Amino acid sequence: MDSLHAIGFYVSSGVSLAGGLGVALLPSRDQRGISVGVLGLGLAGVYLSLSAGLAAIVALVCYLGCAAMFASPQYRRLETVVSGTWRQVGAIAAGALLAILAYSAFRGDFVHASFYGGTFGAANLGRVFFAHDAVATEAVAALVFAALAGAAAVWRARERSR
Amino acid sequence: MNVGIVATFFVAAGLVATGCFAAVWRRDLTAALAAIPLMFAGVGIAFVGVARFAAAGGPQLFGQEFAVILAIAATALVALGLGIAGREASR
Numbered sequence: 001m002d003s004l005h006a007i008g009f010y011v012s013s014g015v016s017l018a019g020g021l022g023v024a025l026l027p028s029r030d031q032r033g034i035s036v037g038v039l040g041l042g043l044a045g046v047y048l049s050l051s052a053g054l055a056a057i058v059a060l061v062c063y064l065g066c067a068a069m070f071a072s073p074q075y076r077r078l079e080t081v082v083s084g085t086w087r088q089v090g091a092i093a094a095g096a097l098l099a100i101l102a103y104s105a106f107r108g109d110f111v112h113a114s115f116y117g118g119t120f121g122a123a124n125l126g127r128v129f130f131a132h133d134a135v136a137t138e139a140v141a142a143l144v145f146a147a148l149a150g151a152a153a154v155w156r157a158r159e160r161s162r
Numbered sequence: 163m164n165v166g167i168v169a170t171f172f173v174a175a176g177l178v179a180t181g182c183f184a185a186v187w188r189r190d191l192t193a194a195l196a197a198i199p200l201m202f203a204g205v206g207i208a209f210v211g212v213a214r215f216a217a218a219g220g221p222q223l224f225g226q227e228f229a230v231i232l233a234i235a236a237t238a239l240v241a242l243g244l245g246i247a248g249r250e251a252s253r
Contacts, residue, residue, distance in 0.1 A: 006165045013173040016203065020177050023196045024184035032196055043203045046173065049165070050207075050214045052226045055233070059206065062233040066199050066240045076248040078191040090186025098179030105171030111216045112167075117223065125230070128223045140231050147238035151245035158249040 005049045012045025033071025040064055053120035074155075170211025177204030195243040202236040 019042055022035030040063020047056035069075075117124055129137050181201030188194040206229035213225025 009165045009169070013169075016207075017173070017176050017180070020180040020184075020200050020203075023200055024180055024187060029193075032193060036196060036199060039200065039203060043207070046207055047210055047229065050170070050210045052210045052213070052229065055206070055210060055226045055229045058230045059203075059233040062237040063199060063203075065237050066196075069240055069244055070196055074248060075244070076192060078247045078250055080189055080191050080194075082189075087186055087189075091183055094179050094183035094186060097182055098175055101175030101178065102172055105168050105175060108168075108171075110167050113216055113222075115214050115217075115222060121223065121226070125223050125226055128227050129230075133227065136231075140235065144234055144238040147242045151238075151241040154242075154245035154249050158245075 008045060009049040012042045012049060014042070016042025016046060018042070029075045030071050033067045033069075035067075036070055037064055037067035040067065048119075051115060051117060051119050051121070054122045054125050167211050167215040170215065171208060174204045174208035174211065177201070177207065180204075192244065192247045195240060195247065198239050198243070199236040202232045206232045 016039050019035045019037070019039030023032055023039060026032055026035055040060050043063060044056040044060040047053070047059060178201050181197040181204060184200060185194050185197035188197075209225035209228045209232075211225070213222055217225060
């Protein structure tokens, strides 16, 4: 990996982590939607610098869709009843998870292999999707269709009950 | 300046942990839903990193394939979750 790709990787990683922190900490729905969009932009940059161009485009489109949904005026708040103590315990557990994952990444002994694919790899990825793993692709498509149809049905029922 | 699988895993760990933090820290359940794409992004980076640096002895594109599926699934889950949360909130 040359220096340009490395710079792209680190800059995109910073952008995606900044977007993630925005999702976790910013108060309003508009800011949260923008943060999800920034996260998607950084994620696409990371994928692109790791020679996964098609995954970058798909991730960018999907995360911009998520950002539009979070920033939508139809967004409704739904308060939870979890106490502050449990939230703090959960936050400490998230920090402990980061420490464990970072330690295992640092100490792990990983195989190193050369990558022979291109930067974009759409044809090879399409071959994997539609030839090798066609059944899995169909299953995921059915799952996504069911989820989106369910979401549309729920929204329609809500609008009708107004 | 170089990038390896360890750097990729560090970024992935940061995103997953930030997603967990967002999920537990938010009082608003709808805002906590935003943690789903965050955690999926971390997992996707880990898979793409393995596909790029350490996929020896098998097809190298499985990690990228899984990252694509994760991004699509995150969008569908967010749509469904926001729809259900909006319905519950309007009751």
